[in-house]
Amino acid sequence: MTGYRQHPITIRESALRINLKWGWSLSALLLLAACDGQQDNVTVVRSQPLSPASAPSGQANTKTMTLGEALDKRPACDRTVWLQTNNLEQTGGQPATVEYQCDLSTAQIQVLFSAQWTAWVERHQRRLADSEKLKTAALDKKNSQQTEQALSTARWLFDQLQASGDLARYRSLVTGSPVQHLRLDGVNAFFASPEGLSYLATTLKTKKKIAVAQAALKAVTQTVTSTGLATDTKTTDVCQAPALFVLAVVLTPEEIDEALSECDAAVAQRYQTDIDVAEGKAKAARTMLETLNAPVTVEGAKEVITWTVSQSGVPQLSTHVFELTVNAGGTVRQVTKNPGYR
DSSP: OHHHHHHHHHHHHHHHHHHHHHHHHHHHHHHHHHHHHHHHHHHHHHTOEEOGGGSOTTOOOSSOEEHHHHHHTOTTEEEEEEEEEEOTTTTTTOOEEEEEEEEEOHHHHHHHHHHHHHHHHHHHHHHHHHHHHHHHHHHHHHHHTHHHHHHHHHHHHHHHHHHHSHHHHHHHHHTTSTTTTSOHHHHHHHHTSHHHHHHHHHHTOSHHHHHHHHHHHHHHHHHHHHHTOOSOOSSSOGGGSTHHHHHOTTSOHHHHHHHHHHHHHHHHHHHHHHHHHHHHHHHHHHHHHHHHTSOEEEEEEEEEEEEEEOTTOOEEEEEEEEEEEEEETTEEEEEEEOOSOO
């Protein structure tokens, strides 16, 4: 009887051991399945075929090469790693991610990086020199007061021609004529030509009126010439050639006076703005040179490519970046660059 009572306990213990054994076996199988799934996704990406034309330089041949073979044999890589960063269970059924890493040769990258660094230094040295030249030119213009003197002379010219009445007669002659928008030398050339003389005879009719108009043109020309003011400019800044305001028949005398006053007010600020802009560019160039003059070494360079693999086992290129780790003056920085294509 005693042995009979103990028998059910033995059965229960055996059942428990069997359940535990099956539980451990099931867990092991699931773990292996997950590892197999991870390995399968990496294999799926690596086994993608490449045509001979798309193989990396120096590796093309008549035999079809896989993506894994091509990427593993790249001379630029000191070491390559393939891994899966997640799986379907971890992402809730979303595509798995496979990553390829290529540790680029630090020695080769250092040579290229040093050459690029030197080019950056030279570029900012040129920018600094150009900015200093611009500042010097702006200071020279400001100190020479050429524009201020020209404006003062133009004001005198305007007042003189206004007082004599020659400006009004000149405006009456030129307004509506074929040379209304020409420079002073063009106006003189036209009215000295047969075509201009014919125009005078047709519009003014009498010899007296023609003589008065010609005298006014001569007086204006002589007075402008005596001032030495330019009657043309290669820039859009008319304040640099203020005589153009005085001779502009499309402006009223009031508008001419206002334009000259505006130039007077703006000229000092214009030079200071040019100086400030040049100083700002020079400061930016100096700041960059201070940064670039620090000793820089490449501590690591890596190319990383990722693919997503859907549940159907179809891989798709996801990201492609270069990661560069540099030590600049004791400060380690990492720069990530996208090549710009996918």
